[in-house]
C-alpha cells in the first residue's frame with residue numbers, strides 16, 4: 001500500500017469512528033423521535049410549514065410544524081400536506097396561549113401526530129393529559145432548572161432547553177449556562193435537546209457529550225432552498241453578522257413583554273410604539289393583562305409575517321438568532337444536515353484521538 005492509499009484508508013476508517021460515536025450519542029434521541037439524526041428543525045412561525053418540515057424529516061432530521069396563530073382548519077390542512085411530502089415522522093409546535101389550544105390538540109390527535117411541542121409558557125391545566133392521553137409524546141421548553149424539574153414531575157416526555165442566543169422569543173439565560181445547570185442533574189431522567197446559537201456541528205458534539213440527546217436549530221435552516229421565506233428575508237440573513245441579531249427592549253415596566261431576538265431594523269421603533277399603546281390601554285383599565293399580552297403576541301405574528309412572506313425586512317420583524325453570522329449562502333436542507341453531521345463526527349473523532 002502506498003502511503004497516500006494508506007492515508008486515505010485511515011481517513012475513511014476514522015470517518016467511521018466519528019460517525020459511529022455520533023450515532024451512539026444520538027441514539028436515545030433518535031429512538032425517541034424515530035429519525036436518523038436527533039436534530040429538530042425548531043418550529044418557526046410562517047417558515048416551518050409543509051415544505052421545510054418535510055425536507056428536514058426527509059434529510060434524516062425531525063421537522064416540526066409551527067402552528068403559531070393558525071386556526072384548527074389551517075393546521076388540519078398543513079399536517080395533511082406535510083404527510084403527502086414525507087413518510088417520516090414530524091412534530092407540531094403549539095403555543096400554550098392560543099385560544100383554540102384544545103381544538104388544535106384534537107387536530108394533532110386526528111392525524112396521529114407522534115410528537116407535540118408546547119411553547120410559550122407552562123402547559124395549561126389538562127393540556128398534558130389531553131396530549132399524552134391521545135398517544136402523542138410531549139416535548140416542552142424548560143427555561144430554568146426548577147421549571148425543568150417541575151415539567152418532568154408533571155409527566156412531559158422530553159425537554160428543550162433554549163438559550164438567549166436563539167432567534168424569536170427568548171429567555172434571559174445563555175445556552176451554555178442552561179446546559180451546565182440542567183444537563184448534569186436531569187439528562188438521565190428525561191431526553192433533553194439543546195437549542196440556541198448552534199450553527200456548527202462541533203457544538204452539537206459538545207452538547208451530546210454533556211448528556212444532551214440531540215439539538216434544535218432554527219436560524220441555520222432559514223436559508224434552505226426548501227424554505228418558503230421571501231428572498232429578501234434570506235438575503236438579510238446572509239448579509240448579517242452575529243451582532244446584528246439583537247433583543248427587543250421592554251419600554252414599560254408594567255407590561256412584561258417576552259424579549260424577541262431579531263435583526264436590527266426600523267421595526268424596533270414600531271414595537272416600542274406598540275408597547276406604549278398597550279400600556280396606556282392597561283392604565284385606562286380597557287384591557288386585562290392577559291389580553292394585553294395577547295395583543296403583543298399578535299403584533300409579533302403580523303410583523304414576522306410582513307418580513308417572511310412579503311419580504312418587508314425594514315418594517316417587518318426579521319427574527320434571527322446569533323448563529324445568523326454562520327449562514328453564508330442558500331443550501332438544500334440535505335446539504336445543511338450533511339455539513340452539521342460531518343462537523344459533529346469530525347469533532348468527536350478528533351476528541352477520541354483518531355484524527
Ligand SMILES: Cc1cc2nc3c(=O)[nH]c(=O)nc-3n(C[C@H](O)[C@H](O)[C@H](O)COP(=O)(O)O)c2cc1C
Pocket residue numbers: 041042043044045047066068093119120162165166167168169195196197198216217218219220318319320321322323
Ligand atoms: C424566525 C423565527 C421564528 C420562530 N418562531 C417560533 C415559534 O413560532 N415557536 C417556537 O416555539 N419557537 C420559534 N422560534 C424558535 C425556534 O423554534 C428555535 O428554537 C430557535 O430558532 C433555535 O435557536 P437558533 O435560532 O439559534 O437556532 C423561532 C425562531 C426564529 C428564528
